[in-house]
Amino acid sequence: MREDIVRAAQFFSADAAVVCLTGAGVSAESGVPTFRDAQTGLWSQFDAEELATPQGFARDPGLVWRWYMWRLEQLEAAVPNTGHAALARLAGLCESFLLVTQNVDDLHEQAGSVDVLHLHGSLFSFRCASCAAPHNLTAEQRGADLPPACGVCSELVRPGVVWFGESLPWDAVEEAATAAHRCSVMLVVGTSGLVYPASQLPLIARQAGATVIDVNPEPGPISSIADIFLQGKSGEVLPALVRAVADRRASA
Numbered sequence: 001m002r003e004d005i006v007r008a009a010q011f012f013s014a015d016a017a018v019v020c021l022t023g024a025g026v027s028a029e030s031g032v033p034t035f036r037d038a039q040t041g042l043w044s045q046f047d048a049e050e051l052a053t054p055q056g057f058a059r060d061p062g063l064v065w066r067w068y069m070w071r072l073e074q075l076e077a078a079v080p081n082t083g084h085a086a087l088a089r090l091a092g093l094c095e096s097f098l099l100v101t102q103n104v105d106d107l108h109e110q111a112g113s114v115d116v117l118h119l120h121g122s123l124f125s126f127r128c129a130s131c132a133a134p135h136n137l138t139a140e141q142r143g144a145d146l147p148p149a150c151g152v153c154s155e156l157v158r159p160g161v162v163w164f165g166e167s168l169p170w171d172a173v174e175e176a177a178t179a180a181h182r183c184s185v186m187l188v189v190g191t192s193g194l195v196y197p198a199s200q201l202p203l204i205a206r207q208a209g210a211t212v213i214d215v216n217p218e219p220g221p222i223s224s225i226a227d228i229f230l231q232g233k234s235g236e237v238l239p240a241l242v243r244a245v246a247d248r249r250a251s252a
């Protein structure tokens with residue numbers, strides 16, 4: 001067992017209050033491209049930020065719609081990986097465990113995690129871009145070249161995700177920030193730490209005295225402020241971490 005993983009495991013005591021912040025990296029091993037992979041993938045000829053802003057949607061709603069329908073198809077084909085499963089198991093080993101994700105997929109829930117805060121919305125929900133009425137897609141609307149019209153006001157329907165330049169769901173952000181203030185461990189997994197305000201949560205936790213643990217194959221802004229950097233893929237590091245936590249309990 002890796003020495004750094006054994007060292008990290010000691011912070012997950014039975015009375016630990018854990019906040020876990022995840023990003024696109026936790027779903028990478030499920031075949032869901034991270035944001036950066038998406039930019040080098042099929043849609044590399046487009047600026048990904050153009051596809052994820054209200055201005056981009058206003059300019060070319062059909063292009064944005066087709067991009068999100070393509071991502072929806074990808075997500076529907078994806079299954080949770082060993083990293084998602086390990087986080088669901090880790091939650092059961094700690095007194096309190098709040099999962100805060102920037103992901104718009106539902107792989108944490110599919111793996112059995114409860115108490116999941118989605119800071120950036122969901123790719124499985126749709127609403128009117130004007131009056132915000134929720135909208136259920138038909139198969140025909142999914143295959144169409146343009147977004148459907150809202151049944152209430154006839155304006156265009158949009159994906160229920162947070163785009164660049166938009167506010168995050170306030171209650172979710174507030175709950176995450178409060179939990180970050182109070183937690184004893186902040187476990188960060190698979191996020192580049194570049195997207196505000198999620199990127200602030202590890203800093204809030206650190207300033208309040210929590211132990212910050214970062215899991216990522218690459219060093220970055222979070223690993224540089226973390227107490228422990230567990231370098232590697234979440235699908236490999238997290239199951240080993242959970243084994244180490246369970247071993248400690250068994251030998252206690």
Ligand code: NAD
Nearest residue numbers: 023024025028034035036102103104105190191192233234
């Ligand atoms: P990001 O693409 O900016 O960063 C991904 C991070 O994951 C990088 O630091 C990378 O080194 C790391 N990574 C890659 N493979 C990994 C692995 N196997 N295990 C652990 N880490 C791995 O993603 P972000 O920080 O989440 O921010 C981008 C935004 O894009 C988010 O707001 C999110 O809403 C959105 N997004 C979501 C999904 C999804 O829902 N699955 C996918 C792509 C983008």
Ligand code: ZN
Nearest residue numbers: 128131150153
């Ligand atoms: Zn409407």
